[in-house]
Amino acid sequence: MPPKGKKATSKSVKRPQDSSDTQSDDVIQRRVPRTPAEQPVVIEISDESTSSDQDDQQARESVQKTAKKRQGDATESHLAKKKQFCQDVVTSVKSLSEKLVSIYKRQKRERNMFHSNYSKSLQSLFQQWDMSVEKVGQEEDSFINSSHQHEKIIYNTMMAQKATIDQAKAISDQFLKNIQELEExxxxxxALEQNRLENEMKNLKKKLVADNHQQDLAVLESCLHSMFS
Incomplete structure (x- = not known):
């Protein structure tokens, strides 16, 4: 009987007979039971076929050994490909993780840079505003007897402070706008990195399925070839 899991082809095995015995021998056909992955095998056996049975048994054992050897080679190849696939997946995930960490660090540096730049700008404006307030106090003490000059100084100072506040507001609005654009x-x-990861995983899955399909076809072809040869 052929080894399980392999397809056998229908063929007849006859013991060589002399011309005088050809018509006198009764030939009996025996059908080997079919397994889920096998085709029926028809073997013709003569009544006087003891030595032929031994030859047939040896031939079947040889075929079985060859099929088992090929199946072992196919299994080893499949395990090697599976191991390589796992290594590819680990490498892809590791590469993506490194890229995500790099992106996070770059984003953090950019946020820190924006915060530092705008903090310096606002600090300078607030220092100017504080100096202006201090200057107003000094000028009030100096020109307390001159109401006209005092009012003029206060007016100019107020306008300068208003301009400073407007400038600070404009810088703050620009800062918030830039932060929003950076977040977007x-x-x-x-999103692009996530999409690329999903595409890589799909491609790896398709590759594994294709490799398994090709491996199964190769094993089947090898077994059929060993049966016919």
Whole structure:
């Protein structure tokens, strides 16, 4: 009987007979039971086929050994490909993790840079505003007897403070706008990286399925070839 899991082809095995015995021998056909992955095998056996049975048994054992050896080679190849696939997945995940960490660090540096720059700008404006307030106090003490000059100085100082506050407000608005644009840019980059990871995983899955299919076809072809040869 052929080894399980392999397809056998229908063929007849006859013991060589002399011309005088050809018509006198009764030939009996015996059908080997079919397993889920086998085709029926028809073997013709003569009544006087003791030595032929031994030859047939040896032939079947040889075929079984060859099929088992090929199956072992196929299994080893499949395990090697599976191991390589796992290594590829680990490498891809590690590469993506490194890229995400790099993106996070870059985003953090950019946020810190924006915060530092705008903090310096606002600090300078507030220092100017504080100096202006101090100057107003000094000028009030110096020109307390001159109401006209005092009012003029206060007016100019108020306008300068108003301009400083407006400038600070404009810088703050620009800072918030830039922060919002930066967050949107980071979200877009995160979405692109996530999409790329999903595409890589799909491609690896397709590759594994294709490799398994090709491996199964190769094993089947090898077994059929060993049966016919």
């Amino acid at each position: 840019k980071h979200k877009l980059l995160d």
